[in-house]
Amino acid sequence: MNPYKIESPALISFSGGRTSGFMLYQILQAHNGSLPKDVHVTFANTGKECEETLDFVRDCEEHWSVPITWLELDVDYTKPKEEMIFYKTVNYRTASRGGEPFTKLIEHWNTERNVSESNKEFKKRGMSILPNPRARFCTDYLKIRALRDFAKKNNYKQFTNVLGLRYDEPKRVSNQKKYQTRNRMSQMPMYEAKHTKHDVADFWTKQNFDLKLPIINGETPHGNCDLCFLKSHNKIQSLIKEEPKKAEWWANTEKKAKNVFRRDRPSYLKYIEITQTQQDLFLDFEDEDMDCFCHD
Numbered sequence: 369m370n371p372y373k374i375e376s377p378a379l380i381s382f383s384g385g386r387t388s389g390f391m392l393y394q395i396l397q398a399h400n401g402s403l404p405k406d407v408h409v410t411f412a413n414t415g416k417e418c419e420e421t422l423d424f425v426r427d428c429e430e431h432w433s434v435p436i437t438w439l440e441l442d443v444d445y446t447k448p449k450e451e452m453i454f455y456k457t458v459n460y461r462t463a464s465r466g467g468e469p470f471t472k473l474i475e476h477w478n479t480e481r482n483v484s485e486s487n488k489e490f491k492k493r494g495m496s497i498l499p500n501p502r503a504r505f506c507t508d509y510l511k512i513r514a515l516r517d518f519a520k521k522n523n524y525k526q527f528t529n530v531l532g533l534r535y536d537e538p539k540r541v542s543n544q545k546k547y548q549t550r551n552r553m554s555q556m557p558m559y560e561a562k563h564t565k566h567d568v569a570d571f572w573t574k575q576n577f578d579l580k581l582p583i584i585n586g587e588t589p590h591g592n593c594d595l596c597f598l599k600s601h602n603k604i605q606s607l608i609k610e611e612p613k614k615a616e617w618w619a620n621t622e623k624k625a626k627n628v629f630r631r632d633r634p635s636y637l638k639y640i641e642i643t644q645t646q647q648d649l650f651l652d653f654e655d656e657d658m659d660c661f662c663h664d
Contacts, residue, residue: 371560372398376406378528378555379515382428382436384411384421385591386579388532389428390568391558395530396432409436410518412455412511415464415471416593416617424579426460431577439514441469443476453521455514467617470593473509474498474621496625501598516552526551536564595636597629608636609643616640 372394374380380395382388392409396402403409411425429436440463442456458464478496490497499506519527533541533556541559548554565586572578581590589603594614599607608615619636622628628635634642 370398371557374399374404374407374530374555374557375528376404377519377522377524377526378407378530379519379524380407380409380530381511381515381532382409382411382425383532383592384417384425384579385532385588386572387534387558387565387568389424389579390563390571391530391532392428392434393432393571394557394561394563396434401433403434406522406524408518408522409434410439410515411436412439412514413458413463413469414506414510414593415440415467415469416595418581418590418594419465420580421591422460422463422465427577429460437518438463439518440464441473441476441510441514443472453517454509455517467621469510470506470617471621473506474625476509477505490627493626495627498622498625498627498629499597500629500631504598506593519552526553528553528555530555530557532556532558534558534564534568535562601633604639605643608639612640612643 372391374395380392382392413422425436425438428434438458438460439455440458441454444453447453474496478491497503515529529552531544531554533544535558537559541556544554544556569583579588579591581588589599589607595604595607595618597618615636618629619640622635622637
């Protein structure tokens, strides 16, 4: 059986990268160019994606004539907590580009109803809790919960979440299987089809459009949230050197929160200061990318 055949209801998670674009094309081909009823493609915009990523999502929609539902976090405080819907639908033109959904999330997380007893000490000191490597609530709310609430609004009590995890990513596949529930099963057709990053790269050389972000050592460091705190130190330092302005939202968010995204390395303001001196900062430990389940 073709692993790219999808049974409805299903939500295809489209990250805005080359791998998920490859997967979407293969799914469309398996279904003769159009998606079955109750199979939706969703793109969860954090407001911190590169403009090239948003262009790519639009291009996939237009070139392949496939509807992609753009989701953004939008908390409705007028509803009881159990009835809250955590997203709104946007499009290429109306999508946030200044971190607004991310900012809303931090504000929501730090309201009284969300601050646990263990974190009330932060509030006493005028601090806000920020997403961090141990509490990645940005992924939970900006990506997973938006998807779950979209399914809820469409009355899907059970659905399949289709993910672009490749055959050469066995660790990510294994981790993803742990997060399956009875109501939300995961399907990873690229893994089943044994497609790797080489297949993805080869595919895009033959298309008449592509993601306009550079591939460096087989990766796309600019992809997903531009300066995500889970990217490695070297990536963050290099990206800020290339475009210091991108660090402003991250630095301003830390300043407003009187807190940092990571305590094991410099603040974003410190990164800005270091890059202005044209010097490199070396950490005394190995710092690699951490998996956030957001990226290709």
